[in-house]
Amino acid sequence: MSGRARGVLLVLCGAIFLEGIDVAMLNVALPSIRAELGLSTAMLSGVVSAxxxxxxxxxxxxxxxADLYGRRRTFLTWLVVFLVFSGLGGFATEGWTLLLARFVTGVAAAFMTPAGLSIITTSFEEGPKRDKALLFYAGTAAGGFTLGLVIGGLLTRIDxxxxxxxxxxxxxxxxxxALWLIKEPVVRERVPRRADFAGAVTVTAAMLLIAYAVVRLEHPGQGWGWTVASFAGGAAALVAFVAIERRLPAPLVRLGILKSGPLVRANASALLFAGSFFGFQFLVTLYLQELRGWSTLETSLALLAVGVDAVLAPTVTPRLVAKFGHTRVIFAGLVLAAGAYALFLPLGLDWTYAAMFxxxxxxxxGFALAYGPLTIVATEGIAEDEQGLAGGLLYTAFQFGAALGLSTVTAVNVAALGDGSREAALGGFRAALVVPLVMAVLAAIITGTGRQRGSTKDARLASDEAIPAS
Structure with missing residues (x-):
């Protein structure tokens, strides 16, 4: 790996680390923001939902x-937008300013993140070098979110x-x-740049409506009318998008990419895995702070052990992948995650940290074994001019999985709260902890199915090769 290649990788890892700590730090600071700005619960929830x-x-x-208009240009442009609107959030004196800042910051991350991932997948040749780069990248992303909890706790104490x-x-x-190190690669065959406005509008409308519906699942007391209507509208927009893309010679999204079994399984597993992880983390945070009375910093430090993946992902995981293959390593990671959630199910009102560790x-x-290899499988074998699309699909799965996990555990927890006593609250947490466990088990089943198909295919190929030609 050349010096410039290392520099590019470090810059992109810095960007994904930035995205991770941005989300984590805000989650920790929400109570302090509400106290100073006098935000309602609905407005505070809206800051996260935006x-x-x-x-x-x-x-x-x-x-x-990123594929159509240049990965470097897309990455740099939206990094600037991310910078500006993060600053706007810091100067906010009213709730609507925070809502605007967080929404645009989310849009900036939506363009910046897949562009950064596609720069890696197109800068490193498919194989061990790309795998190592992606595992380092994934470890940095996970480390950013974990360390962001601690950093956010420390910064919130200041302001x-x-x-x-x-x-x-x-x-x-x-x-x-990035301006110095990242260069726009020379593309041999230019992707047609005919603007697919209809496709862009319908897919964005579909994603926005479905995301809004998923977020509303967190508030079952507000009624199901808007939630059902949002899901229905999102589904209708998605159907319209598919119909539009099928007719166009140069569609925004080539639907044939979804015929890749490994890509679809990786995205489905990623959605469920992200949902289980974020749902579990949310429940643990509530349990420690609201039921046990731990401080924000104590809670952050308690979750710090999960950050071991930032060390293991770029060091140990590449060796395991080289020896056992991506699918087996992902499967092992998902099984470990399910085991972690199962170990937490019998939590009590007086658990020590030794019992939680x-x-x-x-x-x-589990995160160290699953997260990085999922990124590899979701982009492996995809044409260079569709690497941005593959990255977009993967991070869409992660984001919707996280939102679905949070919404589902919240709904189950609220439904099981009972009479409001500490024992009833504990019962609500135990009931909601089943959700991450089920999601992790389903992800493991999906990955295991892919592993079985891969083994059958390998055995068939080996058998064919053993038969001498007539």
């Missing part, structure tokens, strides 16, 4: 834009506005390095 809507709604479009200003400083450093460290191991 980012999800922007990110999930524009991710697919952002990934394809919650630094949760917004810190990403501005990091963005500026990454931008300067096995779940935390096991989940960190």
């Amino acid at each position: 980012y999800v809507l922007g990110y999930g709604g524009f991710m697919l479009l952002g990934g394809r834009a 919650w506005r630094w949760v917004f200003f810190t990403p501005v400083l990091l963005s500026a450093v990454i931008l300067l390095a 096995p779940s935390m460290i096991t989940l960190g191991l």
Whole structure:
């Protein structure tokens, strides 16, 4: 790996680290933001949901834009937007300013993230070098989210506005390095740039409506009318999008990419895995802070053990992948994650951290094994001019999975709260903890099915090769 290649990888890892800590730090700072600005619960929830809507709604479009209009240009442009609107959030004095800032920041991340991933997949030749680069990239992403919890807790003690200003400083450093190091690759065959406005509008509308419907699942008390209508509208827009793309000679999204079994299985597993992880983390945070009375910093430190994946993903996981293959390593990671959630099911009102630690460290191991290889499988074998699209599909799966996991555990927890006593609250947490376990098991089943198909295919090929030609 040349010096410039290392530099490019570090810049892109810095960008995905930035995206991770931005989300994590805000989650930690929400109570302080509400206290100073006097936000209602609905407005505070909207601050989180605005980012999800922007990110999930524009991710697919952002990934394809990187393929069509240049990965470097897309990455740099939206990094600047990310920088500006992170700063706007830091200067907010009213709720609507925060809503606007978080929505546009989410849109910026939706364009920036798949562009960064596609720069890696097109800069490194498919094989061990790309695998190692992607595993390092994935480890940095996971480490950013885990460390962001601790950093956010420390910054919030100073002033919650630094949760917004810190990403501005990091963005500026990454931008300067990216301008110097990242070069737009020479494309042998230009992708047709005919604007597919109808496709862009319908797919974005579909993603926004579905994301909004998923977010509304967190608030079952507000009625199901808008939720059902949003799901129905999103589904209708998605059907219209598919019909439009089938007729166009140069569609925004080539639907044939979805015929790749490994890609579809990787995205389905990624959606379920992300849902289980974020749902579990959310429940643990509520359990420690609201039921046990732990401080924000104590809670962040308790979750720090999960960050072991930031060390293991770029060091141990590549060796395991080289020896056992991507699918087996992903399967092992998902099984470990399911085991971690199962270990946490019998939690009590007086659990010590020693009782929680096995779940935390096991989940960190599972994340180290599953997250990076899922990124590899979701982009492996995809044509260079569709790497942005593949990245967009993957991060859409991650984002919708996270939103679905959070919404589902919230709905189950609220439904099982009972009379409001501490024992009833504990019962609500135990009931909701079943959701991450089920999601992880389903992800393992999907991955295991792919592993079985791959083994059958390999055996058939070996058998064919053993038969001498007549």
